[in-house]
Amino acid sequence: MNGEVTDRQHAAPHTRGDSWWQRAVVYQVYPRSFQDSDGDGVGDIHGILQRVDHLAELGVDVVWLSPIYRSPQDDNGYDISDYQDIDPTFGTLGDLDELLAALHARGMKLVMDLVVNHTSDEHPWFVESRSSPDNPKRDWYWWRPARPGMEPGTPGAEPTNWASFFSGPAWEYDPATDAYYLHLFSRKQPDLNWENPKVRQAVYAMMRWWLDRGVDGFRMDVINLVSKDVRADGSLLDVPVEEGPYGDPGVATANGPRLHEFLQEMHREVFEGRRDGLLLVGETPGATVEDGKLLTDPARGELDMVFTFEHVSLDHGPGGRFDLVPLDLRDLKATLGRWQAGLNDTGWNALYWNNHDQPRVVSRYGNDREYRRESAATLAIVLHLHRGTPYLYQGEELGMTNAHFTALDQYRDIESLRYAAAESERGRLSEEQLLAQLAAGSRDNARTPMQWDDSPQAGFTTGEPWIAVNPNHDTINAAAALADPHSVLHVYRRLIALRHQDPVVQRGHFRLLLPEDPHLYAFTRTLDDEQLLVLGNFSDADRTADIGPGWDDAIPVIGSHPEPSTPAHGGRVTLRPWESVVLRRTLTR
Incomplete structure (x- = not known):
């Protein structure tokens, strides 16, 4: 075999000490779709409490909750209007305290989703910011005038030509103060201005409040976007555009010049003195291996590990997630291998196939038809045997598949719906082509309800679910998997136990x-x-x-x-x- 080890040259790696999360496996819960306890069709904290034993029996060490904060739910909770309260959809702070106690009693930790690149436009900070150009919180967000010589509010008058990740321009005109505010995502998700130290201190105070409450760390949403590329005069860079009126803003918004400074400051302000036992993982779109080494070098005091996007972008064509091309396994091996080699001596890898933003891996990189169980198991084994901390997304342990929706009205994801609207306006795709793209690439593939049993709503709810249950829940569900000793579920249980026990x-x-x-x-x-x-x-x-x-x-x-x-x-x-x-x-x- 090419590369066969025949000597001991590479037998002993450099290690960064024995951190607890080297032996750990993290399980992501998307609360809206995990378990509904009150029949309203939306998952909630009491529902998670009902299923804590499933997590304990699986053997996971950490539960990461997608956002449950108070929110208008424009982007399913990633638009936060109050960082220190729970949205009534999910329950109360008391409910969360109960969940925290239940997890801790079973030896598991709880990690919260930290979304601080942006807030909701209904957050009190933004309400104040947009109220007047003279408001003290005006520069807590990015406000800029129209381009010189352009009529405010008209196409092309935006301060820069940045595109939103959710289609359209990344700037929204606000006629009340005759200015634009920046939103890299939805227009209801204005970006915080991290150049303002008052913003950073407010964020750090909120993080300390959660740690004092007993949570065990944070998964930091698009954290490498908090530092924008700002000129000395405060202006922001335009992005060269090859096609269309707006360009990908990543070059000017990802891994900006003050990112490491901000993260090191966060570490000093929030984590020093209580670091043991915490987990800090950053979502870092566009980060390279070199970025990852800097971000996760323990000597630098930034993050424990990062989520790279490279391996989950290999099947994206020029049009992004909805323009899929066949995966070349050689590219997947090269990408993951490069991250393994790059972070071997310094840093640490976060290993994942699935999350709330990615289609189901067994439908994407496996074969969810003739070989669903086998390919789901193989994808699990190959990933978990890499060096790093594995992250498991709800339903992955069952081999859950894409939703295979066939009608636009089945979708709920804002990114998918805005893409569909934009493509329908352009008229470039037939309805059949558009639905095929959504069926393969939509984030809703990950968001269909957890499949607990073969009852009409898969045991998720007694009501009408907020998004349709996958029809294949009659055969793919937790009850059936538990009864089958050869199921994907039992492969995951053995993999998790292996990581706990095996130093190799x-x-x-x-x-x-x-x-x-x-x-x-x-x-x-x-x-x-x-x-x-x-x-x-x-x-x-x-x-x-x-x-x-x-x-x-x-x-x-x-x-x-x-x-x-x-x-x-x-x-x-x-x-x-x-x-x-x-x-x-x-x-x-």
Whole structure:
């Protein structure tokens, strides 16, 4: 096998100490879709409490909650109007305290979603800011006049040509004060001006309040967008545009010049003196490996780990998430391998396939038809055997699939609906083409209700769910998975237990093998004398791997199939469609 380890040159990695989260697995709960306790069709905190034992039995160490703060729900809670209260849709602060106690009693931690690049336009800070150009909170947000010589409120008069990530311009004209405010996302999500130290101090005070309440850390939403590229005169950069009136603002908004300064200040102001046991993970769209090394270097005092977007963008064509192209496995291996190598000596990886913004991975990178169970299990095994902290999104442990919606009125996601409206106005796509794009790329694929059983609403609610339940819940559900010892659920339980117990999985050096094979994913993890070989077949046909000598007596550790394939004499392993296997051997001196 190309890259086979035959000596001990790379056997012992550099380690950053024994941090608890090297042994941990995080589970993301999207509260709106997890469990409804009162029959209104929307998940809530009491519903999560009803399912805490599912999380404990799965074995996860941390529960990350998507936003449950008070919000107008323009972007399903990522538009926050009060950072220190719970939206009545989900419950009360007392309910959250009860959930926190229940998780802690079972040895699990609770991480809150921190959304501080922007607020809701209904947040009191913004209400004050837009009330007058002279208001003390005016410069808590980005306000700018129209372009010189342009009529305010007309197309092209925006201060810069930045596009919103949710379609259209990133600036909204406010006639009350004859100025524009910046919103990289929805117009109801104005961006906070982190150049203002009063903004930062208000955010830090809020974070300390949550830590005092007992939460165990934060997942920081688009945190690398808080530093914009600002000229000395306070103006913002325009973005070169190749097509259309507005351009991707990432070059001027992601990983800006003061990002590290802001994060280090946050660390000093919020986390010093109470750092043990906390988890700090940043969502960092557009971050490179070099950015990741800086952000997660423990000596710099910024973050523990970051979410890269590179591996979940490999099937995006020029048009983004709704312009999908086939995945080339070689690109996936190269991307994840680059992050593994880059953060080996400094920093740490966050490992994930799914979250509330990504289509279901078994439908995306696997085969959710003939080989749903096998491909879901293989995707799990391959990811969890990388070096880093795995993140598991609700329903992933069941092998839940995309929704496969067939009508526009089934969608609820603001990004999907605005894309559909923009494309319908352009008239470039037929209705069939548009629906096919949404069915593959929409964030709603991740947001259909959790499938607990085969009852009419999958055990999620006794009412009408806020978004339709996937019809396949009659066969794909937690009750069925629990009863089947070979289900995806039980693969995840074994994977989580393996990470808790095995130092090689936690800290072993990663080495990619077969980088040019278009069907097989192969790598080793090595720590001292112990070595694991991970093999995954990402295809619908049998594939044979030549793994070289020394593996004939290897011990199978875990696999996607009840009876895993093992090496034949001569160092060859034939894997069935979507089969994966992990083998262990002791290296000879």
